[in-house]
Amino acid sequence: MSALTPDMVILGLLHHKPQHGYDLLACFHDPEQLGRVWKLSTSQIYNVLKRLEQHTYIIGRAIESDTSPARIEYHITALGESQLMAWLNHPYPSASVRKIRVEFISRLHIARLLGHPITPIIEAQRRACEDELSRLQTEREHALFGTYSLVTDLVIGQLGAIMAWLPLCEIEEKS
């Protein structure tokens, strides 16, 4: 269970368009884009870029300019692209409430940006939630009180709300 890092999201943004750290920062700060999804500091972005370059998912090249400070523009590699696609089309995503809130929405955001079909992504998420929900409902029958069942009830409710919300993700933007 890896932690919640924006690596693949940044990879997706770089696939859409080669950019440097400051551009990405703006995207992650803008509430209309990913500002409501991630709360990232400056150094986090640059650390991810460094890591992605180490894995050779991206390559950076220095841009010299008279009008603006030196900057490094990163572009995605073929290896990075295959990693990104694997992440986008993950056949069995996590049904963790937190991951849905952050990772699933990020996946949708990137898929829309790249013009990828979003229906399979939503469908995979729906299946994962459905499975987890029925697992929890079975588990629920064995514990009738206490903190244990309270947590289970809360998560069941949360997954129910997510299942009701998932169809809204299909709605296309009107431009």
Place this chain on the structure above:
Amino acid sequence: MSALTPDMVILGLLHHKPQHGYDLLACFHDPEQLGRVWKLSTSQIYNVLKRLEQHTYIIGRAIESDTSPARIEYHITALGESQLMAWLNHPYPSASVRKIRVEFISRLHIARLLGHPITPIIEAQRRACEDELSRLQTEREHALFGTYSLVTDLVIGQLGAIMAWLPLCEIEEKS
């Protein structure tokens, strides 16, 4: 916005009964107790104990024994108790989904353990959620599509599920 740490929960457990780190560890690992709420490593418990002692919320004393290894038993101080009570009866708790999942349930767990009334805690949480819900619903009207409104819709759904779940918290354990 402070991070999610089990400091006050440990303070509550020590108020219930003086204990040492290994005892607390067992409680945080037992799924019937706090195992479903927190995922803590060994060192985290001991770090919190160190921090709480630095703040003089607790005092540790070494216990010598022939049959078991040396250990340090911690007990709460008057200052610690006042901090604990302030946390338990927080008049306006966070309406963050994550904090409810972790902090609110912890508060309930500790209140039950100490024989404190839980109704005011639940009621305060309900008010906070209600306020946040109406704030989000207003906000919702201004953005009609995109990632921004998707996030808002998800959180609205989650808070709705929480409001429906809160009454279940009142139900007493049958022993």
Place this chain on the structure above:
DNA sequence: TATCCCTATTCCATCATAGAATAGGTTTAT
């Protein structure tokens, strides 16, 4: 013409984190 803000990145100190190391006692198995 001094001050502030914007672009753009690096640096730094602190804190969190998981798990290994330690160490003595007890149970289990051969």
Place this chain on the structure above:
DNA sequence: ATAAACCTATTCTATGATGGAATAGGGATA
């Protein structure tokens, strides 16, 4: 009988995350 494995109990260590300061030059503002 004795090695192996496990339980109690805590500390240590290495890695990495984290937020914010530092840097630095250019342009805008007063």
